[in-house]
Structures are given as structure tokens and as C-alpha cells.
Amino acid sequence: MTEQANPTQRLSEAGVAIWLDDLSRERLDSGNLAELIETRDVVGVTTNPTIFAGALAQGDAYAAALAELAGTDVEAAVEKITTDDVRAAADVLRGVYDRSNTVDGRVSIEVDPRLARDTEATIEVAKRLWATVDRPNVMIKIPATAEGLPAITAVLAEGISVNVTLIFSIDRYKAVMDAFLAGLEQAKENGHDLAPVGSVASFFVSRVDAEIDKRLDTLGSDDALALRGQAAVANARLAYAAYEEVIASDRWAALAAAGARPQRPLWASTGVKNPAYRDTMYVDELVVSGVVNTMPEKTLEAFADHGVVLADTVTGTAGTAAATIAAIEAHGIVMDEVTQLLEDEGVVKFEKSWNELLATTQAGLDSAG
Template sequence: MTSMLKDLSDAGVSVWLDTLSRGRIKSGSLSELIRSRRVVGVTTNPTIFRDAISHGMEYEVQMSELAVRGVSAEEAVRTVTATDVRDAADLLRPAFLVSPAGQDGRVSIEVDPHMAHDTTATIAEARHLTWLVDRPNTYIKIPATEAGLPAITETIAQGISVNVTLIFSLARYRQVAEAYVAGLEKARAGGLDLSQISSVASFFVSRMDTEVDRRLDVLGTSEAGALRGRAAVANARLAYEAFEEAFSGERWNRLHRAGANKQRPLWASTGVKDKAYAATKYVSGLIAPDTVNTMPEATLLAVEAQEHAAGRDLRSTYDEARADIEAIERLGISYAEVVRQLEDEGVAKFQESWDSLLTATESRLEACTRRLHTWP
């Protein structure tokens, strides 16, 4: 085991993999990452599944069976993705069983992002996906939109564990934490066992630098250049400060005494977009207990290749993080405008990826149907 991966685990950072495919499951690749690289969770999104279904021959038999039944592309997507998530959850079940309160060993599956602005549909989809996957170590991914917030509360109240995704702003993060706590209070009032309910809040990291750096480059000053690559880590560090505030005090302590689990921050989008930055930038800069870092495989391998974790515990960096955000705003770059843009773009990108996933699935179904019709 390499030192940096061990350093992360020792610091209370759970290492998750931000990709999934049937080929990875069948080949033993996922099992190997679990065994040798401390991977204790998996996240997915429509783009990941689109790429897997488009190119993976491992889906051929199931696609042929779905084609024979004449199912829609939407039903096929739910069936195929639920199968992969279920199989990955089974591989991660040992990690789930030994994790405190079963917070690791989890696999996430996303509601249709076209429901991002429909509270009722999101709740119904979360219930359906929970039934379809039928594994206790599953997270249902719900986007942190305004309509998503009450859906998070109600889904948690029904005892369904949730991965809240597409969080960019500190204000939205605080609303997400509130939605989770409110859901736990409703669950407790309904007589549910709070220890069986879990959640993570996926705070997106690298996209913040991408947008802020673009605006800094437009300014083109030396002062602007000195702030490149500082916004994303600063934003995430301040989110952790908000996490500490949200999960303390008497209101939280009452729930904790009843068995409730903290909603851990999950650092998402941790692959660097700018090659000028170290491949481990969004890992080594965000080390703190009770966090998850979900990494693309390339980032995981870069972490593995590094001898020790270069960063310090982020709890000592709050003042520095605030100073970075304030310096960026003094240059005329509005934090509120950036995070609002990133949320809107994030939902739109996931919707586009979902549509692309449906198109890829439809193509596979049509190809299977044509082959079936040409059989002697």
C-alpha cells in the first residue's frame, strides 16, 4: 500500500472511485482497486454509464433480452444501470459491513436529471431506484437544486440514503445540510432507526477553478494571475467549515444521541482540468476527517504514485481560504454569479449526458433488434 493512500485513510478521508462499468466489474478491476488501493465506494453519473454502454460488449446479452421485450430506452437505462450498481454494491458489501454506521461501501445511482426541478418526480424516482437496486449500501443521487431540497428532506424522512450532488456554493451547501437534518427529524418522528440512514453532500471542486481562472485570465493582470487555481480549494475548505457548524450544537446532538450519522462532505470533480496543476491538487488540498474524495481512475493512480500526502489538515486553512475568495471578489469576479452559473451549467450538462445515454441505449437496442430479425 502506497503511503499517500494510507495517509488519506488515516486522516479520515474515504477513497471512492468516480467510474463504473460492467467490464470493470466482470474483469475483476473493481475488486482489485478495492483490495489493493483502499477504494471503499463508487460514484456514477450519466456520462459514465453512456460511455460504458456505448462501448462495452458485456451489455450485449442483457440488451438483446431487453430488445426482445420491446422496452423503451428509459426502462432499459434503469434496468442496465441498476444491474451494474447492484453488482458493484455486492462487491463493496464487506466494506459496508465494517464501516462505522455503514457509511462506506456505498454505490451511487442518479435520478433522471430532467427531474431536477420537479420535487414530486424526484421523490418518486428515488423510491423506484431504491426498490429496483434493492441493496442497503446504495445512495440515491439527488441534485441540490431548489426543487431538490424538499425532495432530499422527504427522501431522508422515508429512510432512503442520499448522495446530494451538484453543490457549488456555500449557501446551497448550508441549505443541503438543513434539508438533511430536517429529514432526519421527520424520520425520527416517524419511528425510523436513524442509524440506518446515511448521506453525503457532493461539493464539486475543479469546475470552480475552471470558471474563475477563465475570468482571471480575461483580466490578465499579475494580481489576477497570482490567484489562478485558488478558488476551488478555498471554496471547498469553507464548505468544510460550514459542515462543522451544521453538525454541532444541541439540535444536532439530539439527533446524534438517537443514532443519526453526519452527512459527510464528498469532494467531487477532483480530476484536474488544467494540466499546469498537480494531478493530486484536489486531493492533497482537501484532507480532513469525515470526508470522502471520489476520484477518476487517473487521479487515483496519481495519488497512488505519490509517496506522502502533501497537504495539511484543511481545518487550519479557513482564514486563508476566506482571504482568497475575498481577493478574487475585489477584482470584480462575483462569487454569487460564478456559483449560480456553475449550478445551472451542471444541471444542463447532466441532462445532456442523460439524453446522450438514452440515445446510446436506443442505438444498442435497435442493433440487437436487427440482429434478432436476421437470425435463421
């Protein structure tokens, strides 16, 4: 690593792709996204319904767009506004996409979260979003629900890049990787060039600690309290060990030989929710080459200010991580139960944000009309 490199440069040099977990018309119009690419080593963007709901509710950056869309059906208006933002961000990141040989420079847009339990509708909307944004560096976000898994395979089979979201459990992550491999195998059969077909698997981090810490606090014993703040990183490190197994498989080797790129683990939900914890812990404790860390701006700025990159903090940690999870489960906390709860809550939260986005957009359309 370069001696004078700042923290985000060091993180990039360690092989971690920094993506911004935020997007808004104001960020685009002001040139802030381009500035973060230049000064914070940002090489990708993720969005979700909560981010867009927040963007629409603040300021007047969307006033002109809403005025143009006055009289339009609200769902069509939301799709127009969000796909326009994602297309514009993809254009800003196109240089990164080209320089990285299609690996980075990606911008993600999520399928309507109300379809999280509907395989066929998810496939249909994913294809429409891909065609509407019409940029090679977009990724379509599909949740890792049981119904989402076959949709992931089907969409990848069409040569469409996919960001799989809302992954909490190791078993579900293994199923996601299987869906990814099956999708690429079908894409190959369908005659698609595999090299530009990108995919990441968004493994959520901080929410795991938030839920398990709550249960440890309820138990209240010294042994239980000593385990607070350890579950999320341990869970993510076990996920990486599962990824290593897949990358070492003959099945992956055959796809790699055909030009495929790995489905990178992406650490999501990396903003620290407990103010007692170090504000960069979900970044500097998950440093390993070949992953993505998507950060809200607050976390990105904290890391740029005082983040530490000393070494790979993930490889070879599976044994210790498994022992941590075993210690937590010895207190009667069942990880499978926790991760299923978090998935269910995640779908509900995104549905709520989507409804808020619809309501905010409708209000804007009404006032513009």
C-alpha cells in the same frame, strides 16, 4: 500512520474515504472494482449520467444485456441496466459496508437529471430506484437545486440514503445541510433507525477553478493571474468550516444521540482540468478526517503513485480561504454568480449525458433486435 503505508493507505488513515468516480459492466465483470478495493483502498463508488453514457458507448460489455432487452422501452432499458450495475457494485462493496458499520461501502445512482427542477417527480423516482436496487448500501443522488432541497428531506424521511450532488456555493451547501437535518428529524419521527441512513454532500471542486481561472485570464493583470488555481480549494475549505458549525450545533447533537451519522462532505470533480496544475492537488489539499474524496481512476492512480499526505490541510484554514475568495471578488468576479452558473451548467450537462445514454441504448436495442 504506518511507516510503510502507500499514499492511498495514508490518505485512508488520515480519515479520508476514497470512493471511485466510475462504474461499468466491464469493471464489474473483470473484477477490477474488487481489485481497486484491495489495492487502492477504495471504499465506495459514485456514478452519474456521464459515466453510464461513456460505459454504454464503449466496448461490448452490455451486448448480452441489450439483446435480452430488445423490444423494451428505452427508458425502462436504461433503468434496468444502470440499476443492475449499481446492485452488482453494492454486492462487491457489501463487505466494506459491514466492516465500516454501514458508513462506507456505498454506491450512488442518480435520479434522472431531467427532473432536477421537479420536486415531486424526484421523490417518486428516488423511491423507485431505492426499491429496485434493493440494497442497504445504495445512495440515491439528488441534485442540490432549489427544487431538489425538499426532495432531499422527503427521501431521507423515508429512511433512504441520499448523496446530494452538484453543490457549488456555500449558501446552497448550508441549505443542503438544513435539508439533511430536517430529513433525519422526520425519519426519527417516522420510526426509522437513523444509524444506517447514510448521506454525503457532494461539493464540486475543479469546475470552480475552471470557470474562475477563465475570468482571471480575461482580466490579465499580474494580481489577477496570481490567483489562478486557488478558488476551488478555498471554496471547499469554507464549505468544511460550515460543516463544522453544523456538527457543533445542538440540533445535530440531538440527532447524533438518536444514532444518526453525519452527512459527510464529499469532494467531487477532483480530476484536475488544467494540465499546468499538480494532478493530485484536489486530493492532497483537501485532507481532513471524516470526508469523502471521489476520484476518477486517472486521479486515483496518480495519487497512488505520488500523492502526498503530510497533515490535515483543511482544519483552521477558513480565514485564509475567505481572504482568497475576497481577493478574487475584489477583481469583480462574483462567487454567487459563478456558482449559480456552474449549477445550471451541471444540470444541462447531465441532461445532455442522459440523452446520449438514451440514444446509445436505443441504438444497442435496435441492433440487438
